[in-house]
Every structure is written in structure tokens, then in C-alpha cells.
Amino acid sequence: MAFTTRLSILIFLFNTNILCQVECDDPLPPPPPPQFRTSAQYHFPYIHQSFQCASECRCSPFFPFAMYCESRKLKYIPNIPAGTHYLYLQHNEIEAVPEKAFINATSLQEIHLSYNKIKSSMIDKGIFGRLKSLVHLHLEHNKLDKVPSPLPSSLERLFLGFNKISKLPGDTFHGLVNITMLNLCNNQLTDGSFKGNILARMKSLMQVNLCNNKLKSMPAELPASLLQLSVENNSISSLPPNYFKKVPHLISLRMAHNKLKEVPYAVFNLSNLLELNMGYNKLSQAFYIPRRLEHLYLNHNHFTRFNITLMCPTTDLQNPKQLTYMRVDKNMLTRRFDAFLFACFPRLQALVYGEQNVAPTAEHRREPRLFGMPVTSPDGEPDNPLPY
Numbered sequence: 571m572a573f574t575t576r577l578s579i580l581i582f583l584f585n586t587n588i589l590c591q592v593e594c595d596d597p598l599p600p601p602p603p604p605q606f607r608t609s610a611q612y613h614f615p616y617i618h619q620s621f622q623c624a625s626e627c628r629c630s631p632f633f634p635f636a637m638y639c640e641s642r643k644l645k646y647i648p649n650i651p652a653g654t655h656y657l658y659l660q661h662n663e664i665e666a667v668p669e670k671a672f673i674n675a676t677s678l679q680e681i682h683l684s685y686n687k688i689k690s691s692m693i694d695k696g697i698f699g700r701l702k703s704l705v706h707l708h709l710e711h712n713k714l715d716k717v718p719s720p721l722p723s724s725l726e727r728l729f730l731g732f733n734k735i736s737k738l739p740g741d742t743f744h745g746l747v748n749i750t751m752l753n754l755c756n757n758q759l760t761d762g763s764f765k766g767n768i769l770a771r772m773k774s775l776m777q778v779n780l781c782n783n784k785l786k787s788m789p790a791e792l793p794a795s796l797l798q799l800s801v802e803n804n805s806i807s808s809l810p811p812n813y814f815k816k817v818p819h820l821i822s823l824r825m826a827h828n829k830l831k832e833v834p835y836a837v838f839n840l841s842n843l844l845e846l847n848m849g850y851n852k853l854s855q856a857f858y859i860p861r862r863l864e865h866l867y868l869n870h871n872h873f874t875r876f877n878i879t880l881m882c883p884t885t886d887l888q889n890p891k892q893l894t895y896m897r898v899d900k901n902m903l904t905r906r907f908d909a910f911l912f913a914c915f916p917r918l919q920a921l922v923y924g925e926q927n928v929a930p931t932a933e934h935r936r937e938p939r940l941f942g943m944p945v946t947s948p949d950g951e952p953d954n955p956l957p958y
């Protein structure tokens with residue numbers, strides 16, 4: 571991957587966190603991007619003539635391809651005019667997506683149907699598959715127990731969080747050659763839900779969120795394109811030694827709130843990993859810290875000490891480790907880090923030591939200071955971006 575591509579993906583990923591906070595936590599998504607064409611292509615009066623806004627909805631001359639029907643207590647999908655690209659139907663009481671719903675709206679690119687009451691059995695089979703321009707589909711906070719299928723091969727981002735999905739048959743995501751982001755957080759997925767390398771077959775997938783499900787182990791297969799993986803708040807208790815070999819480009823890994831007691835020593839030796847969240851597990855043994863890692867969360871674990879020699883078996887002054895932020899509060903640390911910590915992580919700017927789960931002694935009651943550097947409290951953390 572060319573450097574510029576990598577960079578733009580990074581920016582994209584960090585934007586995604588912000589975006590996701592808006593999209594996942596905040597009921598109203600941001601307005602659609604204005605579709606400004608060159609003046610030669612932009613025939614505003616013509617577009618408006620052919621675009622009959624549904625009486626239940628609102629349309630804006632400034633976003634001539636969008637129809638806003640959110641938060642209107644609608645129980646059905648109104649008539650969608652041909653030419654609509656962006657459709658906002660979130661926060662309604664819609665229960666069904668019948669065959670005729672998008673019959674004229676064949677150029678839909680984004681559909682927002684989150685926060686409705688849609689059941690899988692009430693979605694006409696094939697209705698989304700017929701929308702050959704669909705790029706974003708939002709179906710989070712509904713009553714789905716299945717992923718609607720088939721989906722169009724144009725799809726790039728699929729939001730299915732906060733449903734009741736428990737099974738993903740082998741053909742569920744068939745043909746999604748361009749999908750980059752899949753959010754299945756807050757469903758009822760178990761280890762047996764993933765049939766037939768279902769994730770690995772999506773060759774463009776960059777971000778997979780499986781947080782708040784019922785996984786006991788890591789998904790068996792992942793695509794090599796993956797950059798960001800979240801399996802937070804499951805019941806994962808083991809991590810195979812070579813697990814991440816199949817995702818060598820991984821940038822962000824979030825595994826907080828699981829049941830890991832140990833991890834293989836070099837399992838996170840990934841050359842692009844920037845963020846690693848292992849908080850709220852039961853870890854007590856240090857592991858190898860990859861060189862580019864910047865943010866490390868080890869809070870709420872069972873560490874009694876950190877063996878720096880294990881984290882940094884060698885120190886390379888020319889290529890020092892990039893860690894700037896480390897959170898270790900709520901462990902069982904009884905002694906301060908040794909000075910070698912700074913030889914290991916010369917870029918460290920914030921170490922969140924916080925409280926430890928140990929009986930207080932005179933030493934621990936002292937103001938937490940680390941060789942003159944004040945130790946930040948958990949409130950001072952830079953970001954904890956994953957929304958639930």
C-alpha cells in the first residue's frame with residue numbers, strides 16, 4: 571500500500587472514531603455531504619422539478635438529492651422519489667421494508683433506518699440487493715435477527731449494531747467486494763455464528779466491530795486488509811500465538827472487557843499497530859510491545875509489576891519505541907516502575923497510574939510521582955474513543 575494511501579486511511583480511521591461517536595451515540599447523523607458538481611453538470615432547477623418530496627418529509631434545495639424523514643413517528647416508508655441519493659428515516663416506528671419501498675429510488679446511495687422497529691421477517695427479500703448504487707446502510711437499533719441478504723456489491727459501510735443477530739450463514743456477505751466497514755456490535759453472536767470464513771471473504775474490509783456479543787474466542791478468519799478490530803466486551807479467554815499473522819496491517823486492536831488471563835508473548839508484534847486496548851481483562855504477565863505502538867491500555871487487570879525486560883527485550887536508540895500513553899490504573903501494582911521504563915519508552919508523555927487494588931501502605935499513599943514526572947489521573951486520558 572502506498573504511503574499516501576496508508577496515511578489517508580489512518581486519517582479516515584481516526585475520523586471514523588469521531589464519526590462513529592456521532593453515528594452510534596448521537597441519534598442524528600451529520601447532514602449528507604453536499605453533492606456539488608461542476609457548474610456545467612449542476613442543473614438545479616431541473617433536479618427540483620423531477621424530485622417530488624414526500625409529504626411526510628422535508629427536502630432542502632441545498633441538498634437536492636436528500637430526503638429527510640427522521641423522527642416523525644412514521645410507521646411505514648413513504649414514497650421515495652426517483653433520484654434520491656440520501657434517505658433519512660431514522661428514529662421512526664417503521665416495522666417493514668416492503669418490496670415497493672424503493673421501487674423508484676434506484677439511485678439511493680445512503681439509507682438511514684436506524685432506531686426503528688424493523689424485524690428481519692418484514693424485510694422483502696432482495697430489496698437492498700436491487701439498489702446498485704447503495705454505499706451506506708444503517709440498520710442499527712432495530713429488531714433484526716438476521717442480516718438482510720443479498721446486499722448490493724456496491725456497499726461500503728454496513729451498520730447492524732443493537733439488533734438480535736445470532737447467525738451469519740455463509741452467503742450473508744456474499745459479493746461485497748467493496749465493503750470496508752462492518753459494525754455488528756451489541757448483537758448475540760457466538761463463536762458458532764461465523765460460518766464459512768464469512769469475514770475473510772470480504773477482501774476490502776478495513777474495520778470490523780464485534781463488541782458486546784457473546785464470543786468466547788477470536789473469529790476464526792479475518793481478511794488480510796483489516797486495519798481496525800474491536801471485540802470489546804465479549805468473553806474471549808484465549809488468543810492463539812499466531813493469530814494476528816493473517817492481519818499484518820492492523821493499526822488498532824480493542825479487546826477490553828474480556829476474560830484473558832494471559833496472551834502469547836509476541837502476539838502483538840505487528841509493525842503498524844498504534845493502539846492496543848487490553849483493559850478490563852485478567853492479565854498479569856507483560857508481553858512484547860511493538861515498536862510503533864503509541865497508546866496502550868492495561869488498566870483493570872491483575873498486574874503486580876511490569877517486567878520491562880519483557881516489554882523491551884532490546885532497546886534500539888535509532889528506532890526507539892513510540893509509546894506516548896500508557897494506562898495502568900486498577901491493577902495490583904505495589905512498586906513504582908523502574909527507571910528502565912524510560913529507556914524502553916523514551917517518548918512516554920502520560921502514564922496513568924491511578925489507584926491500585928492493593929491495601930494502602932505509607933508508600934502508596936504518597937502523591938503518585940514517577941521520577942519527577944507527575945502521573946496523570948484516569949480523567950486525564952487523551953481519548954477512549956469506542957462507543958458502546
Ligand SMILES: *[C@@H]1O[C@H](CO)[C@@H](O)[C@H](O)[C@H]1NC(C)=O
Binds near residue numbers: 650671673
Ligand atoms: C413510482 O413512480 C410511479 C410513476 O412516477 C408512481 O406512480 C408510483 O406511485 C411510484 N411508487 C412509489 C412507491 O414511489
Ligand SMILES: *[C@@H]1O[C@H](CO)[C@@H](O)[C@H](O)[C@H]1NC(C)=O
Binds near residue numbers: 723724725747748
Ligand atoms: C468498487 O469500488 C470501485 C472503486 O471505487 C468501483 O470502481 C467499483 O465499481 C466498485 N464495485 C462495485 C461492485 O460497486
Ligand SMILES: *[C@@H]1O[C@H](CO)[C@@H](O)[C@H](O)[C@H]1NC(C)=O
Binds near residue numbers: 782783827958
Ligand atoms: C457488556 O455487555 C453486557 C451484556 O452482554 C452489558 O450488560 C454490559 O453493560 C457491557 N459492558 C460494557 C462496558 O459495555
Ligand SMILES: *[C@@H]1O[C@H](CO)[C@@H](O)[C@H](O)[C@H]1NC(C)=O
Binds near residue numbers: 836841858
Ligand atoms: C517481531 O517481528 C519482527 C519481524 O516482523 C521480528 O524480526 C522480531 O524478532 C519479532 N520480535 C519478537 C519479540 O518476536
Ligand SMILES: *[C@@H]1O[C@H](CO)[C@@H](O)[C@H](O)[C@H]1NC(C)=O
Binds near residue numbers: 877878879880
Ligand atoms: C523479567 O523477564 C526476564 C525474561 O523472562 C527474566 O529473565 C527476568 O528474571 C524477569 N525479571 C523479573 C524481575 O522478574
